[in-house]
Amino acid sequence: MMIAERIQGLIHLMEEGRGARWLRIATLVLAVIALAVVYDSLCYRNFLAPEAMDAAQVARNLAEGRGYSTDCIRPFSLYLIKKHNQAGQTPDMLATNRADFARVNTPHPDLANAPVYPTVLAGFLKVWTPEWRVQTRKPFWSEGGSFLRYEPEFLIAILNQLLLVAVVLLTFLLARQLFDWHVAWLAALLTLGSDVLWKFSVSGLSTMLLLVIFLALAVCLTKIEAAARQELGDSRRLFLLALAAGAVTALGFLTRYSFGWLIVPVVVFLALYGGPRRLGMAVAAFLAFSFLVSPWIARNLAVSGTYFGTAGYAVVEGTFAFPGTRLLQSISPDLTSAYWLMPYERKFLENIRYLFQGELPRLGGWLGILFFVGLMIGFRNVAARRLRYFVMLSLGIFIIVQALGRTQLSFNSPEINSENLLVLLTPLVCIFGVVCFLTLVDQMAVPSVGVRFGVIGLLVLLGCQPLLATLLPPRPSPVNYPPYFPPDIQKVSGWMRPNELMMSDIPWAVAWYGDRQCTWTTINSQYTFFQLNDWVKPVQGLYLTLNLMDGKLFSDCLQGGVDSWNNFVFKTLVANQLPEGFPLQHFPLETLPSGMFLTDRARW
Numbered sequence: 255m256m257i258a259e260r261i262q263g264l265i266h267l268m269e270e271g272r273g274a275r276w277l278r279i280a281t282l283v284l285a286v287i288a289l290a291v292v293y294d295s296l297c298y299r300n301f302l303a304p305e306a307m308d309a310a311q312v313a314r315n316l317a318e319g320r321g322y323s324t325d326c327i328r329p330f331s332l333y334l335i336k337k338h339n340q341a342g343q344t345p346d347m348l349a350t351n352r353a354d355f356a357r358v359n360t361p362h363p364d365l366a367n368a369p370v371y372p373t374v375l376a377g378f379l380k381v382w383t384p385e386w387r388v389q390t391r392k393p394f395w396s397e398g399g400s401f402l403r404y405e406p407e408f409l410i411a412i413l414n415q416l417l418l419v420a421v422v423l424l425t426f427l428l429a430r431q432l433f434d435w436h437v438a439w440l441a442a443l444l445t446l447g448s449d450v451l452w453k454f455s456v457s458g459l460s461t462m463l464l465l466v467i468f469l470a471l472a473v474c475l476t477k478i479e480a481a482a483r484q485e486l487g488d489s490r491r492l493f494l495l496a497l498a499a500g501a502v503t504a505l506g507f508l509t510r511y512s513f514g515w516l517i518v519p520v521v522v523f524l525a526l527y528g529g530p531r532r533l534g535m536a537v538a539a540f541l542a543f544s545f546l547v548s549p550w551i552a553r554n555l556a557v558s559g560t561y562f563g564t565a566g567y568a569v570v571e572g573t574f575a576f577p578g579t580r581l582l583q584s585i586s587p588d589l590t591s592a593y594w595l596m597p598y599e600r601k602f603l604e605n606i607r608y609l610f611q612g613e614l615p616r617l618g619g620w621l622g623i624l625f626f627v628g629l630m631i632g633f634r635n636v637a638a639r640r641l642r643y644f645v646m647l648s649l650g651i652f653i654i655v656q657a658l659g660r661t662q663l664s665f666n667s668p669e670i671n672s673e674n675l676l677v678l679l680t681p682l683v684c685i686f687g688v689v690c691f692l693t694l695v696d697q698m699a700v701p702s703v704g705v706r707f708g709v710i711g712l713l714v715l716l717g718c719q720p721l722l723a724t725l726l727p728p729r730p731s732p733v734n735y736p737p738y739f740p741p742d743i744q745k746v747s748g749w750m751r752p753n754e755l756m757m758s759d760i761p762w763a764v765a766w767y768g769d770r771q772c773t774w775t776t777i778n779s780q781y782t783f784f785q786l787n788d789w790v791k792p793v794q795g796l797y798l799t800l801n802l803m804d805g806k807l808f809s810d811c812l813q814g815g816v817d818s819w820n821n822f823v824f825k826t827l828v829a830n831q832l833p834e835g836f837p838l839q840h841f842p843l844e845t846l847p848s849g850m851f852l853t854d855r856a857r858w
Contacts, residue, residue: 286422286446290415294408297724298456301407302734305367305663305672306458307766310410312364313375314769317383322369323361325765327755327773329585329782331365331564332356332790338559358755358791362771365563369550370509371460375410384409386769388740401741403732404767407458414455417462422446424469425681431476432638433689440692440710441684444621447718448680450669457670460509461677467506468678471516472641474499475523479640482529489531496524496535500542507547511565512655512675517543519647527640568673571661572605573597579662583777585786598658605657609676612668614653617676618683620716625683628690638689645682652676684717737801739848743767746797746846749857756795757783759802759819775802780817780833787837792854796838798823799849826850 301307308326315323336356343353357363364372384406389395395403425445430438445451454461478495481488499520507514520543521536528535551561560566564582571581575591591597618625629646633639652675663671691713700706733739737760747768750756756772758764764772773793776782787793803823805811811824817833825831827850832839838852 286419289446292725293452294411294415294456296729297452298403298408298411299730299732300404300734300738300740301458301766302738303457303459303663303667303671304760304762307762309367309372309460310375310406310458311762311766311769312367313372313379314386314406314766315361316372316376317379320361322364322372324364324366325362325769325771326366326762327358327362327771328366328564328582328761329774329776329786330567330582330587331362331558332358332773332786333585333587334365334558334560334564335363336790338557341559356790358771359753363557365554365558365560366565368508368511368565370505371463374463375413378410378413379406382409388744388767390741401733401739404740410458411456414458414462417466418446418451418455421451421462421465421469421681424466424473425684428469428473428476428681429685429688431473432635432641432685437685437688437692440714441681441688443714444684444688444717445681447714447721448684449718449720449724450677451680452721452724453670454677459670459672461672461674464506464509464513465678465681467502467509467513468516469681471499471502471506471520472644472682474502475520475644476637476641478524478535479527479637482527482532483636492529492531492535493538496528496538497542499524500539501546503539504543504546507543508550510672511562512568512659512673514543514547515651515655516648519644519651522647523640523644526643567592568659568661569598569601573601579774580777583774585776585782585790601660602654602657605660606653609653609657613656613674613676616669618680618687619720620713621683621687624687624690628686628693631690631693633689642686645679645686649676649679652678688713735848736804737799737848738763738767740767742846742848743797746795746851749851749853750795754794755791756797757793758797758799760797760799764797772797775819778815778817779819779822779836793838794854796852797849798851803827803849823850826852 301310308324311326312322312324315321315325339355339357343355354360386406388401388404390399390401395401395405422442422445426438426442429441451462451465474495478492478499481492481495500517503514503517503520506516517540521540524536524539525532554560554563557563567581570576570589570592571579573591575597576584576587581587615622629642633642656673656675660673664673695706695709698709700709740763743760743763744767747756747764747770750768750770752770754771756764756768756770757775758772759775761772761774764770773786775798776786783793798819802819805814805820805823810818810820814820822833825833832852838854840853840856841851842858844858
């Protein structure tokens with residue numbers, strides 16, 4: 255009898271008591287895990303974005319005690335550091351190349367990445383150290399003796415997918431705080447079913463961490479607005495929340511520099527809706543932001559004499575003065591054109607047209623239409639109405655910053671890149687889009703509850719359709735080849751000593767997969783190459799891949815100039831002719847599927 259009563263009590267607990275809640279939570283957790291397993295099994299791909307490999311190799315250097323340094327060296331970074339270190343030196347010292355002004359004979363300081371995401375990755379890799387060598391025999395990492403997946407990248411994807419779960423939870427909490435349970439569950443479900451967020455989760459970019467920070471900022475501002483409106487009288491709590499808002503914005507800035515512009519809508523929001531002491535709260539948020547970002551800016555000034563390193567020149571990249579990646583590949587650029595307004599005006603007008611015709615209409619997919627309509631709805635909830643203004647200000651800031659900061663990275667991968675700031679609005683698109691949709695459904699003459707759920711199910715199906723299409727065949731290979739083939743990259747990198755300098759058209763991949771110091775190919779194969787080779791550090795290995803070798807025969811190779819790298823490859827492969835005096839004359843007898851390798855001596 256006692257056993258029967260216990261069983262009956264357990265059943266009651268699981269159906270109606272506290273156990274029912276935990277059972278639902280466990281079911282949801284298992285469903286999310288199952289979705290992640292299915293996605294990673296069918297749709298996972300190795301890193302494609304150069305920024306992902308760049309941040310990951312900086313993280314490995316941090317985890318292995320080499321400081322905040324990089325093995326992916328941009329010639330422009332050499333220029334900035336060398337120019338800064340030469341300031342104030344004597345003419346005799348400047349006339350020699352014995353002094354390491356560019357800091358390339360020691361761990362080279364990284365000037366491209368904000369510090370938070372590499373630091374998070376470093377801590378993760380320190381706790382869960384992967385196998386750095388490419389696996390060609392172990393199941394899952396290889397198939398039939400051929401490389402398939404790179405273990406460190408897969409582990410980083412798992413970390414980002416945990417952050418995706420945090421994004422879904424924060425979306426639920428924010429929607430519940432602003433509206434009700436129905437909006438919260440539906441917005442969280444649509445956020446979880448967002449195809450673009452799943453693609454970012456396996457890309458290796460800092461976007462998922464930035465999404466967590468952005469949603470935490472929205473939650474913080476909502477709490478400030480609610481507390482100020484209710485006139486609780488606890489000014490100390492309000493100022494602490496304002497400081498937290500500034501600190502969270504600073505954390506986002508230290509994750510991605512462009513995010514720092516959100517301090518403008520944060521200050522405006524607090525100045526409008528911060529209660530009786532709103533101006534003081536706005537100042538407090540700005541001071542907290544400035545206090546936290548100042549040490550890193552001071553570090554950049556001490557290292558390179560610039561506030562944001564090479565990342566601060568993103569607005570110059572892509573102008574007619576420095577098209578493509580010309581600036582970052584320059585070792586002695588003429589920056590006089592950077593002080594004129596015309597290049598930026600033209601760049602902004604070109605990119606803003608693309609944003610309004612391409613990226614904005616795609617924002618949130620089907621929900622994007624409802625989102626823009628939802629921004630115009632007169633909400634009865636004051637907090638939602640006021641947060642809407644913050645969202646609109648953030649959207650405007652993102653459009654301007656993304657248009658001016660757009661570089662070749664966005665052209666190479668139009669959607670999945672670190673310059674895509676609009677994707678940060680995806681959870682808010684889901685929230686306001688769902689509110690608009692449910693408002694329309696409430697105004698419909700729905701004959702029954704079943705039909706209502708059917709209409710809602712149709713919205714979920716349309717919102718998750720891109721993810722469902724991604725899961726269906728045909729599916730691409732996990733290997734992003736061309737141009738990245740990790741076994742070849744590790745092979746040629748293994749021929750080099752750790753203190754030797756390589757040059758490549760994919761230096762981020764050599765630094766990440768090969769763990770070797772590698773500089774980006776200079777603007778040309780003659781003057782600027784020898785300028786780096788003779789006056790900075792000798793280049794002892796040149797690895798050119800299909801990223802460069804797939805150039806067009808006539809426009810890139812024949813008309814690209816006699817000293818262009820495309821012409822260099824064409825003459826080397828077709829005419830078997832290297833430029834006179836070129837220091838790298840040896841190449842392996844074995845054929846590399848991914849490209850060509852030249853070095854100063856036989857190393858194989």
